[in-house]
Amino acid sequence: MATPNFQxxxxxxxxAAGQYNSALQSQTSGFVAPLQLDQSGRLQITEEGLKxxxxxxxxxxxxxxxxxxxxxxxxxxxxxxxxxxxITLWGQAATKFYAELTLGRATAVSAGTPAAVTPGKNDKNxxxxxxxxxxxxxxxxxxxxxxxxxxxxxxxxxxxxxMIAQPVAWDFCINNEKPLILRGTGDVLxxxxxxxxxxxxxxxFDVLWEEDNS
Numbered sequence: 181m182a183t184p185n186f187q188x189x190x191x192x193x194x195x196a197a198g199q200y201n202s203a204l205q206s207q208t209s210g211f212v213a214p215l216q217l218d219q220s221g222r223l224q225i226t227e228e229g230l231k232x233x234x235x236x237x238x239x240x241x242x243x244x245x246x247x248x249x250x251x252x253x254x255x256x257x258x259x260x261x262x263x264x265x266x267i268t269l270w271g272q273a274a275t276k277f278y279a280e281l282t283l284g285r286a287t288a289v290s291a292g293t294p295a296a297v298t299p300g301k302n303d304k305n306x307x308x309x310x311x312x313x314x315x316x317x318x319x320x321x322x323x324x325x326x327x328x329x330x331x332x333x334x335x336x337x338x339x340x341x342x343m344i345a346q347p348v349a350w351d352f353c354i355n356n357e358k359p360l361i362l363r364g365t366g367d368v369l370x371x372x373x374x375x376x377x378x379x380x381x382x383x384x385f386d387v388l389w390e391e392d393n394s
Contacts, residue, residue, distance in 0.1 A: 231263070231390040233302035236313040238385060243271055243279060243336070245378035249319035250290045251281070252385050254369040256362030257310035260391040263359035264369065267388075270347035271336035273381035280375045283330040283350060284322065286368045292320020311362070313387055323368050336381050359390065 199214040243251065252269070256262050271279060294314035301309070330350060337345040352360045362369060 232306040236299040243381040244319035253314040255312040256367035262362040263390040268349040273336040286323030288324040290320040
């Protein structure tokens with residue numbers, strides 16, 4: 181078998197050519213590309229995700245409980261597909277109690293006053309995130325068309341050296357499922373507290389998501 185001429189990029193018939201790209205290639209329908217090589221010139225095979233990946237978190241947020249209210253809101257993007265991988269929440273209160281949470285999808289944001297959370301990047305070379313992560317500055321009702329998709333009970337307690345309330349999580353990829361996907365700015369995910377007898381409490385959250393142009 182003839183030896184490939186790597187200097188001129190000429191390959192014998194039947195031998196597939198490979199190509200190294202330092203950045204992700206833009207793709208459209210019907211996109212065709214050579215096999216991709218890593219920096220050493222070997223065929224690139226990896227289990228590491230190549231999508232743009234982001235995290236957002238906040239602590240000491242008011243856990244509104246005098247009226248059913250949105251605690252956390254994730255708004256889809258006009259330019260990218262949002263793939264939510266995991267949402268974790270935890271709560272604190274002077275008196276041990278619980279909060280009944282519902283996860284739902286809406287077609288518009290709440291009518292309240294949102295406070296956007298600045299996200300971080302898993303890779304500093306990734307572009308800025310396009311999804312919007314909101315908390316609310318006052319108790320706000322669910323968005324238009326809110327449809328429940330899941331529910332959890334979150335325990336709250338005063339943290340101490342001997343006890344701390346366990347967080348709750350929606351892990352959408354734990355069994356290799358498809359992430360929860362938001363498409364467009366009219367696709368909104370909200371987490372809603374339904375417990376009205378909780379008293380003064382706070383909560384925190386951590387959100388992990390990916391973005392691509394699929």
